[in-house]
Amino acid sequence: MAQSAEARTCPVTGFRVHRAAEDLVKANAVAAVVALLLGGLAAIVVLFTRWMGAFPPETFYQYLALHAWNLLIFWIIFFEIALLHFAGSIMLNTRPASPTAGWLAFALMVLGALMVERAILTNPLNHLSFQPYPPLRGTPDFYLGTILFAGGALLGVGVFFATVHRAYREGTHTGPLPLVVFGAFVAAVLAVATLLVGALVFVPAFLWSAGILPELNPFLWKVAYWGFGHPSQQINLAATITVWYLLSQLTVGGRTPSEKVSRAAFVLYLVAINLGSAHHLQTEPSGALSVGWKWINTGYLMHLAVLGSMIHAFAVPGSVEVGQRLRGYSRGLFDWLVRGPWHNPAFSSLVLSVALFGFLGGTTGVIAGTEQLNMKWHNTTAIMGHFHGVVVAGTTLAFMGITWYVLPLIFRRRVVGERWARWQPWLFGIGVGLLVLAFLQLGVRYGLPRKQPDIFRFRGLPLAFQWPTEVYALLTVAGIGGLLALVGGALFVALVVATVLFGKRLTDDELRREYAVPAAAGNPGRSAKELPAVPGTFVLCLVFAAFFVLVYLGNYWNLSRAWPIGG
Amino acid sequence: MAPGAWWEEPVHPLERAWVGIAALVAVVFFSAMMLVWHALGQQNVRGRAYRVDPKAYQTEVERFVQQYRVGEEAGQPVVAPPPGSDVYMLAQRFRFYPILRLKAGERYVLHVASIDYLHGFSITQPHVWNLQLYPGYEWVIPFTPREPGTFHMACNDFCGVGHEMMLGKIVVER
Ligand code: HEM
Ligand SMILES: [Cu+2]
Numbered sequence: 128m129a130q131s132a133e134a135r136t137c138p139v140t141g142f143r144v145h146r147a148a149e150d151l152v153k154a155n156a157v158a159a160v161v162a163l164l165l166g167g168l169a170a171i172v173v174l175f176t177r178w179m180g181a182f183p184p185e186t187f188y189q190y191l192a193l194h195a196w197n198l199l200i201f202w203i204i205f206f207e208i209a210l211l212h213f214a215g216s217i218m219l220n221t222r223p224a225s226p227t228a229g230w231l232a233f234a235l236m237v238l239g240a241l242m243v244e245r246a247i248l249t250n251p252l253n254h255l256s257f258q259p260y261p262p263l264r265g266t267p268d269f270y271l272g273t274i275l276f277a278g279g280a281l282l283g284v285g286v287f288f289a290t291v292h293r294a295y296r297e298g299t300h301t302g303p304l305p306l307v308v309f310g311a312f313v314a315a316v317l318a319v320a321t322l323l324v325g326a327l328v329f330v331p332a333f334l335w336s337a338g339i340l341p342e343l344n345p346f347l348w349k350v351a352y353w354g355f356g357h358p359s360q361q362i363n364l365a366a367t368i369t370v371w372y373l374l375s376q377l378t379v380g381g382r383t384p385s386e387k388v389s390r391a392a393f394v395l396y397l398v399a400i401n402l403g404s405a406h407h408l409q410t411e412p413s414g415a416l417s418v419g420w421k422w423i424n425t426g427y428l429m430h431l432a433v434l435g436s437m438i439h440a441f442a443v444p445g446s447v448e449v450g451q452r453l454r455g456y457s458r459g460l461f462d463w464l465v466r467g468p469w470h471n472p473a474f475s476s477l478v479l480s481v482a483l484f485g486f487l488g489g490t491t492g493v494i495a496g497t498e499q500l501n502m503k504w505h506n507t508t509a510i511m512g513h514f515h516g517v518v519v520a521g522t523t524l525a526f527m528g529i530t531w532y533v534l535p536l537i538f539r540r541r542v543v544g545e546r547w548a549r550w551q552p553w554l555f556g557i558g559v560g561l562l563v564l565a566f567l568q569l570g571v572r573y574g575l576p577r578k579q580p581d582i583f584r585f586r587g588l589p590l591a592f593q594w595p596t597e598v599y600a601l602l603t604v605a606g607i608g609g610l611l612a613l614v615g616g617a618l619f620v621a622l623v624v625a626t627v628l629f630g631k632r633l634t635d636d637e638l639r640r641e642y643a644v645p646a647a648a649g650n651p652g653r654s655a656k657e658l659p660a661v662p663g664t665f666v667l668c669l670v671f672a673a674f675f676v677l678v679y680l681g682n683y684w685n686l687s688r689a690w691p692i693g694g
Numbered sequence: 695m696a697p698g699a700w701w702e703e704p705v706h707p708l709e710r711a712w713v714g715i716a717a718l719v720a721v722v723f724f725s726a727m728m729l730v731w732h733a734l735g736q737q738n739v740r741g742r743a744y745r746v747d748p749k750a751y752q753t754e755v756e757r758f759v760q761q762y763r764v765g766e767e768a769g770q771p772v773v774a775p776p777p778g779s780d781v782y783m784l785a786q787r788f789r790f791y792p793i794l795r796l797k798a799g800e801r802y803v804l805h806v807a808s809i810d811y812l813h814g815f816s817i818t819q820p821h822v823w824n825l826q827l828y829p830g831y832e833w834v835i836p837f838t839p840r841e842p843g844t845f846h847m848a849c850n851d852f853c854g855v856g857h858e859m860m861l862g863k864i865v866v867e868r
Contacts, residue, residue, distance in 0.1 A: 184858050251855055258852050260812045262829065303700075345812060346828050384709055386700035410739050410826045418740055422728055430720045437716035441709060493724065499731045499738055502823040506814045506850035574821030576814070576850035581858040585848075589768030590861035592819055592846040655703040665708045672719055683727070686737050690822050691801075692837040693738035 134222070138635040139536055139642050143299070147226035148216035152209045152537055154233055155283075156530070159205035160623055162240070163523075166197030167616045174613070177508075178606035180583040187580030188254035192247045195256035199518060200276070201240050206526050207314065207366050208232070208283040213537075214311035214369075215290035219300040224289030232282035239276025242268050256578075257356065261332065261343040270333035277329070281322045284315045306389055307376070310369030313393040317362045324355040346411075353407040360517070364436070365396055367484070367522045370529050371443045374477040377532055378468055380645030381450030384661055389442045395435030406496030410505045421498055433493055440485050441668050445661040447477070452659035454645060460663040472548040476528025479556035480521055487563050488516030490675050500682045503689070508577050509570025512563045519612070520559040524552060527619050534623065535642045540630030544622050551622070555615025561608025565601045571685065573598050737823065741835025748809035751784065751832060758782040759792050767793055767863075780805055783862070785813040785827050787854060790847050790862025798842045798866050807832040814850035817864065824850060839866040 134145045172190035175181035182190075216223045223229055246253040246269035253265040291312065294300040304312060328351045334340040372389070375381030383389040406429055409421065451463030468474045491513040495504040504510060534542050542548055569575040575582065575598065585591035633641070705713075732738055758773065758781070765772040771792040775781050777800035784791045785808040796802060806815055808827040815825040815833075822845065825833065839845075847862035 185855060188852070188855055188857075254855060256852075258812075262811055263852075263854060346831065349812070349828075385703065385705045387703065388705055388709060388713065408826075410824060411828070418732070422725075430724050433720040433724070434716055437720055438713060441712045441716075445709070493720075497724065498728050499735060502737060502739060502825070503821070505824040505826065506816065507818075507824065572821065574816060574818035574824070576816060576818060576848050578852045579848065579850070579858055582848075585861060586859050588859055588861060590770075590846070590863055592861075594819060655700065655706070658706075660706055660708060662708065665712060668712055669715075672715055676719060676723070679724070679727070683731065683735075686823075687735065689737055690817075690837055690840045691736035692823060693740035693835055694736055 137217075137536060138639045139644055142217050143220035144217050144537075145222040147229070148212050148223050149537055151212045151223065151226065151229045151233065152217075152533070154230075155205045155209035155212065156533060156537075157627070158233070158237060158240075159202050159209065159526075160620060162197045162201035162205060163616070164620050165244075166194050166202060167613065167620065169194035169197065170609070170613060170616075174606065174609040176580050177582075178602055178609065180581065182580075184580035184586070188256075188578075189247060189251070191578065192254045192256045193244070196240075196243055196247065198523075199257070203363055203518065203522060203526070204276075204280055205236065207318075207362070208236070208280060209533075210366060210370070210529075211283060211287040211311055211315060212290075214308045215287040215294075218305060218308050219291065219294035221290060221294040221297060221299040223286060224293045225286055228282060228289075229286045232279045232286060235279030235282065236276050237279075239272045239274070239279060242272030242275065246272060258578075259332075260349050260352070261335065261345050264336050265332075267333055267337040270329055270336055273329050274326070274333060277322050277325050281319065284318045284322075287311070287315050306383060306386060307369055307373045309390055310365055310372060310393055313397060314362050314365035314369060316397060317358055317365060321355055321358040321362060324351065324358070328352045328355055350408065357407060360514075361396055361432070363518060363522050365393065367480070367525045368393075368436075368439050368443065370525045371439075371477060371481060372446060374473055374525070374528055375443065375446040375450060377529075377644045378471055378474040378477060379447055379450035379454065381446035381448075382658065383442045384445040384449055384658060385442070385655055388438060392435040392438035392442065395431055395438075399429065399431035399435070406501070409496070409498050409501035418498075429496060430493075436489060437672075440481075440489070440671060441664060443481055444667060445664040448661040448664050449658050450645065452661075457659065460666055463663060470549060471531070472545075472552050473528045473531040475549070475552040476524050476531070476556075479552050480524040480528060483524070483556060483560055483563075484517060484521030485671060486674065487560065487567075488513060488518075488521050490678055491516060491567060493675075494679055494682050497679075497682075500686060502692075503571050503574075503682070503686055506577050507570030508566040508575045509568075511577055512566035512568075512570060515559060515566070516563045520556060520563065524556055524559070527555070528552065530619075530623060532642075534626050534630065535633060535638060538627055538630070539633050539638070540626050541633055541637075541641070542622065543625040543630050547618060548622055551615055551618045553615075554611050554618065558608045558611025558613070558615055562605050562612060563608075565605035565608060569598060569601050569605070571682070573601075739825070739835075741833055743834065744832045745830055746807055746832040748807075748830060751807050752809060754805075755782045755784045755791065763792075764795065772865075775802070778802065782806070783815075784809060785815065785849070785860075786810055788849070788856050788860035790815075790849070790860065793862070794864045796839050796864065796866050798839055798868055801836055801838045803834060803836045805832055805834050811853040812851050813853050813860065816848060816850040817845050818848050818850070819846040826851065839864070842866045842868045 137144050169190045173194050176187045253269040335343050448463045456463045456466045759771050762773045762775045763771050764774045773792045774795040777797050780803045783806045808829045813827045845864040849860035
């Protein structure tokens with residue numbers, strides 16, 4: 128197809144890339160990386176405070192708020208909007224339905240983000256991260272910023288739906304959506320539901336802080352807050368898994384062993400997930416939330432979503448195994464894995480992200496969300512261990528991995544310092560892994576509180592106390608892991624910025640030669656019957672299941688030794 | 695392959711086996727464990743909770759403190775209620791009030807409420823367990839301090855700048 132000012136055909140993937148979509152992807156991705164940098168800088172203060180009390184306790188909450196908002200919200204959501212423009216427009220070969228709306232969405236998000244940053248920087252009342260429960264009250268501009276940001280994100284999601292519709296109407300795409308677009312679609316549906324519930328909490332909070340509403344019921348507000356907070360993480364989960372499938376296609380020409388099963392697993396998220404919110408409310412006064420309701424919500428309903436994730440835990444590595452076996456790495460059980468393209472940072476990111484997310488982030492989420500076990504976990508550093516396993520080792524590393532393709536294919540620049548890039552996923556992944564393991568142990572075993580900036584001195588108060596020496600040793604592990612992760616994160620930002628600014632521009636020929644993907648991305652059109660079996664993945668999954676059950680039971684054993692309560 | 699034909703394609707036996715195992719582990723085993731522990735376990739988040747007026751609660755705690763007060767430490771009363779009785783604790787920016795002195799192996803009924811913000815009732819060193827407190831809700835939940843020792847508390851739900859100063863203590867005697 129001809130190259131025009133409006134659109135070009137990607138020499139690597141064959142997608143029809145419209146300028147309008149490409150520019151929106153670029154803008155959102157750049158905003159995401161800026162947020163990653165800011166949140167990462169804040170992480171330095173946060174880490175050294177928790178590790179060795181290096182900064183005064185008052186400063187901690189401000190940097191924690193900057194860390195949390197920039198990373199969990201701005202970095203991830205800007206990136207996800209970029210992903211939606213990619214999946215909706217580029218993968219379906221159509222022009223974005225309304226580039227103007229796409230830019231308006233972007234502008235609203237930037238404005239909202241800046242308002243939140245300013246609010247946090249200028250008023251200690253806004254040193255709120257993700258337990259901002261009333262009666263804690265920020266200033267009106269803080270809540271307004273979050274509302275504008277969310278409104279922008281909602282508009283961005285709307286552009287995605289309209290673009291998918293346009294692809295069908297104009298016939299640039301026919302038949303079912305490719306799996307990756309399907310996953311993005313599920314994430315987008317979750318996003319709409321989540322952002323609407325978000326309005327239910329942040330709009331009243333805004334009105335209250337502006338003095339228009341006299342008061343908020345802290346209990347109802349918190350229940351509604353997790354009705355938003357929980358599914359918001361489900362969006363990240365769906366987006367992460369979508370990126371994994373995409374990475375498996377791009378790095379080894381992978382394909383899910385069964386389209387049907389993978390899609391059904393995505394649908395389980397839609398069915399079950401908005402109901403799993405009670406796992407954030409497990410230790411609430413049980414006269415207010417009944418045990419029965421908690422059990423239905425976090426027992427069956429949450430575990431249906433867990434089932435979805437366990438299915439992806441097979442299908443994603445299975446997808447890599449299929450690709451590798453088709454490429455001829457078919458000896459034995461694990462040849463496909465051992466002889467993967469490890470020189471490609473996107474591949475290392477994929478493998479590390481899946482493994483760390485599954486073993487560290489996923490298992491701990493289920494355990495922390497189990498009614499009784501939560502008593503040992505609630506608000507300890509183990510919770511941070513869990514979510515750094517999920518959104519940092521999982522989501523962030525996956526997004527970093529796909530960036531190694533965004534740079535050559537969308538920015539069309541040769542990645543600067545490819546040799547360094549090879550190390551990046553390892554530094555970041557191993558670093559986060561250590562941080563997570565230490566924080567898990569510190570929380571469950573030693574009850575170290577989360578968000579506690581002065582655990583060494585407690586301001587010299589008479590009730591101050593000492594921790595056992597193991598705590599200091601584990602804090603050192605967390606600190607070293609955190610440092611490695613910071614170095615890995617800094618390396619990522621440095622290479623990305625250098626590439627975008629100074630990377631050598633790539634011609635179509637160079638792209639085709641240097642960045643060829645093993646098989647045409649998208650559905651290779653083979654029937655599942657012709658695909659190789661995936662015994663290696665099956666064995667890995669059995670190991671995972673055994674690990675999961677053992678750790679789960681180990682937590683009950685640990686709880687059984689605590690003071691009896693509730694009987 | 696015709697578009698959409700994947701819907702009719704067979705699922706490989708290994709993957710079918712995995713879906714079965716995953717369903718057993720996730721939906722059956724995990725969900726069942728929560729119920730089993732309610733029936734057999736000794737640690738459950740199971741008590742009652744009432745809405746309570748902060749002022750009234752404060753008066754109740756004060757009455758309790760006056761009745762069983764045995765001393766003072768760190769500017770806080772130390773209170774030693776008899777085994778089997780109702781014990782009270784009040785959470786407030788930035789303290790847990792009062793200091794409790796209990797007997798190991800005896801059952802008590804804990805009443806605890808926050809009178810201002812959300813707080814985290816956390817017996818952290820040595821680590822026992824954590825409960826969530828709300829302003830205006832009184833938790834009533836029985837518990838048994840199992841072994842003797844000094845147990846330190848630190849609020850673990852962010853309650854404003856100064857949160858790091860919110861400490862408490864429970865002493866368990868033989
Ligand atoms: C680069 C390495 C990183 C390090 C060393 C790091 C370290 C930390 C530490 C020490 C805390 C303090 C927790 C506490 O005291 O309660 C924290 C909190 C947090 N981090 Fe990170 N982090 C990193 C990256 C990230 C990323 C990439 C994300 C998001 C994608 C993230 C999301 C959060 C959130 C949401 C909180 C908690 C805020 C809250 O308690 O509400 N972190 N992190
Ligand atoms: Cu507190």
